[in-house]
Amino acid sequence: MNTSTAKPPELSNSPVAAGKKVYIETYGCQMNVADSELVSRILAEAGHQIIEAPDKAEVILLNTCAVREHAEERVIGRASQLYGLRNRTPNLTIGILGCMAQHLAKSLPQRAPFVDLVMGPDSYRRLPQILADTAEETLLDLRLSRDENYVGIDPVRKVGTNAWVTIIRGCDKFCTFCIVPYVRGRERSVDSGEILRLVGNIAREGSREVTLLGQTVNSYEDGHMDFAELLRAVSAVGGIERVRFTSPYPRDFTAATIEAMAALPQVCPALHLPVQSGSNAQLEAMQRGYSIEQYRTLVKQLRRAIPNLALTTDIIVGFCGETEEDFQATLSLMKEIRYDSAFMFKYSERDGTYAHKKMPDDICEEVKKDRLQQVIKLQEQISYEVNQQMRGKIVEVLVEGPSKRQTKTGPNNYGRSPQGKVVVFPQQAAPNTFVQVQIDKTTSHTLFGDLVQV
Ligand code: SAH
Ligand code: F3S
DSSP states (O other): OOOOOSOOOOOOOSOOOOOOEEEEEEOSSHHHHHHHHHHHHHHHHTTOEEESSSTTOSEEEEEEOOSSHHHHHHHHHHHHHHHGGGGTOTTOEEEEEEHHHHHSTTTHHHHSTTOOEEEOTTOGGGHHHHHHOOOSSOEEEOOOOSSOOOTTOOOOOOOSSEEEEEOEESOOOOOTTOOHHHHHOSOEEOOHHHHHHHHHHHHHHTOOEEEEEOTTGGGOBOSSOBHHHHHHHHHTSTTOOEEEEEOOOGGGOOHHHHHHHHHOTTBOSEEEOOOBOSOHHHHHHHTOSOOHHHHHHHHHHHHHHSTTOEEEEEEEESOTTOOHHHHHHHHHHHHHHOOSEEEEEEOOOOTTSHHHHHSOOOSOHHHHHHHHHHHHHHHHHHHHHHHHTTTTOEEEEEEEEEOSOOBTTBOOEEEEOTTOOEEEESSOOOTTOEEEEEEEEEOSSEEEEEEEOO
């Protein structure tokens, strides 16, 4: 797909105006976080300086999400607020990057006329040239590529416990509600050699955990390795002690991937497995490509192979034609599977998707809101009960650092369990080390406990 809407700037070898202070703000999923790290490297290599706050910035870039309308409105609000900084920095450049740039390309210049550049997720290599351009009108660069995987660019990461590694870009599934295939383009896997090079560097820099990223991460196939083989290869990189991945697509799960997850001690027993709905009629309307029976069988296989597996999911309520019966089927499925936690959304119609073109958005806002409240309430209760079972148990925690949760007894530290749960404890522990924590208190989102020696 090529959606170029304006003449892109030519790539040239002419010297670019560098040395600008650039502030990047990131919205949406982890893939955007990883893309912002990529953009940071591209700009740093061109001589710019990435800064942590907007007030002294000469360039402000918002890396955006288009998955739901609400997210877009927030970004436009924030961009106009940041535009106020032009009083202090008259030559301030404001740019919109990412999915929303791609989605709203045509209307953005009207909705946010102060925006200087609009750039889709496959154009970041051209960012230094574009920043050097002094054009008066808004610059658009929205070409989607079939092969841009940003090979050779090591993202600038804050060295911490976890590092994100994008292994597959784009999406070819075209679920009827979803904008992602239109704004991120065709699915393509990053070469496994490049992934292993990046993971090797991450380990050398000191991170002990990697999370492999993609819209359908388990569809990975680069001509040398499939996803199961890649999991084995990444787990074999010295220094990497935890491997996570998100999000897998239920239909693309293979027996080999389940086997690899069960066999490899590095692969964490945590899986985000988006279901979207508990009703076959809705799954069909969404064109998800699996039935609830198939999803249930997959969960059984996974739980049999990985007994302590934490399962999380995404759920949409109020999608086109969702009857009360369909909705009840989602509630029943949640009670049956008992997810550890879930991201729950009201359906938000997105221009250009199949559902937008062919299916009426016929569930009224009141009903959508009510259904959302019901799923959230049910999931809170289930998460609470699931976490309560952890009381008294000892979990291995990879320490991340000081926790925002201050208790009466003073500051706390936090880290994550292998299941990905946040664990808070009062004792001192160095970031990026493993400690054992005995859990004594739990909420639906957090486990609390004390360090123990084992
Ligand atoms: N690749 C992921 C999904 C990416 S979008 C997958 O395998 O499903 C993240 C989540 O946003 C989706 O799982 C879905 O639950 C939600 N979502 C996507 N489009 C949406 C829309 N139009 N309205 C409401 N929620 C949506
Ligand atoms: Fe979206 Fe479906 Fe792909 S939810 S990201 S089209 S797997």
